[in-house]
């Protein structure tokens with residue numbers, strides 16, 4: 001199947017099928033503490049955060065989803081307009097189609113026509129393409145295509161394992177990412193696609209100089225589930241295997257904490273199953289700089305178009321604001337300083353994974369202000 005029709009397939013499934021993990025991202029296992037006397041006004045709560053040399057009005061990024069088809073161009077345009085209007089960041093979907101079929105480049109570059117120069121845009125290429133020989137030249141083309149503020153490299157080994165046409169060769173990916181980190185002019189964000197970057201992967205990526213992570217953990221969209229539906233009609237054995245692995249991965253909250261523990265002074269986006277502003281506030285309190293949202297944005301677009309996207313994001317923003325107000329935090333820095341309860345079994349799981357939870361929370365509170373390590377220029381050596 002050609003890349004453009006695969007893209008359309010993905011959009012249809014995302015909107016119509018049940019493609020989320022049946023396990024949770026684990027936000028129910030952390031609790032922010034209610035303060036009955038917040039001593040602030042809800043309206044005065046400040047959600048701003050620095051990201052890639054700009055200031056977002058709230059810590060939200062609509063992570064990369066689409067491109068490569070005329071339908072995708074319309075979706076990207078609406079996402080860009082909403083992101084620009086609300087002061088949020090956005091990513092485009094994998095740009096392979098635009099790189100291999102230049103006549104499709106407009107389906108990505110439309111984000112600048114619609115969102116203007118100020119919206120923070122993240123370009124996107126896949127790790128399997130790096131293993132096949134994509135390098136600095138292709139990365140630069142992808143960046144130029146959308147005049148990007150950063151480049152996301154997506155890791156999707158789980159998804160590819162269940163595609164009849166899957167690119168399952170990940171040999172050489174780390175060296176290729178290192179080459180990009182060292183030779184391109186914008187930050188490289190390494191992102192998963194719904195199965196999580198945990199301790200081991202974060203350590204490996206940190207050791208080659210990666211400073212930006214989108215953990216994209218388990219608990220939201222499961223790409224293995226998407227491939228399960230696609231395989232059903234063409235390969236029953238592959239479909240059965242995909243069903244077995246449909247909940248595979250590291251839960252989003254666990255991945256966020258593990259990545260922050262592994263590479264403390266880095267920029268961390270928590271995504272995968274962020275389904276409310278309260279989830280977002282918890283993710284940030286637990287160690288993320290900002291959150292990423294994908295599937296709900298696609299579904300909001302399919303139901304109510306651009307207005308639907310705007311409403312969804314405004315609701316998230318209001319909910320994050322309220323969570324800060326009710327914990328007595330005036331801004332994201334103060335949210336980090338508030339108590340955070342980590343319930344069992346998450347605390348034990350983290351300890352068994354080598355995270356000293358009390359030390360982690362103490363360091364986070366004192367040293368890791370949201371956005372502090374999200375500036376271009378990198379972390380201290």
Ligand SMILES: Cc1cc2nc3c(=O)[nH]c(=O)nc-3n(C[C@H](O)[C@H](O)[C@H](O)COP(=O)(O)O)c2cc1C
Pocket residue numbers: 010011014063064065066092093094124152153154191192193194216217219220221271272273274292293294295296298
């Ligand atoms: C329809 C759809 C298409 C996606 N396409 C891409 C893509 O091309 N590149 C990428 O890096 N991630 C892609 N993703 C993954 C998301 O960016 C995100 O990491 C993941 O879906 C988890 O977030 P969610 O639970 O909020 O959907 C896609 C997600 C969806 C729902």
